Amino acid sequence: MMNWISIGTLSDIPRRGARCVATPQGKIAVFRTADDQVFAIEDHCPHKGGPLSQGIVHGAAVTCPLHNWVISLETGKALGADEGAVRTIPVRIEGERLFIALEALASRAA
Numbered sequence: 804m805m806n807w808i809s810i811g812t813l814s815d816i817p818r819r820g821a822r823c824v825a826t827p828q829g830k831i832a833v834f835r836t837a838d839d840q841v842f843a844i845e846d847h848c849p850h851k852g853g854p855l856s857q858g859i860v861h862g863a864a865v866t867c868p869l870h871n872w873v874i875s876l877e878t879g880k881a882l883g884a885d886e887g888a889v890r891t892i893p894v895r896i897e898g899e900r901l902f903i904a905l906e907a908l909a910s911r912a913a
């Protein structure tokens with residue numbers, strides 16, 4: 804079961820930028836690519852927990868600001884020789900408004 808929460812509008816996020824959203828399930832990094840696609844992943848690099856929302860966006864990937872791992876925004880997986888992954892979070896765009904899906908807390912507890 805999906806629990807959609809509103810996280811503002813597309814124009815709140817600069818192109819090739821991100822914002823960090825605090826949720827009960829941790830910090831989520833929400834990215835906007837140069838071509839206005841929006842992706843959400845955990846704001847926690849699979850290497851040593853770097854803040855991916857402060858990384859550089861290129862194509863549909865982000866480079867971690869700490870040690871330059873490159874993480875796919877589509878799959879959450881580290882690209883290249885590095886291994887690891889972060890959780891991806893579903894995003895819904897309604898007009899200008901953005902929503903991310905959190906698992907309902909009830910279903911998580913079950």
Ligand code: FES
Nearest residue numbers: 848850851853867
């Ligand atoms: S913490 Fe992200 S590359 Fe090391």
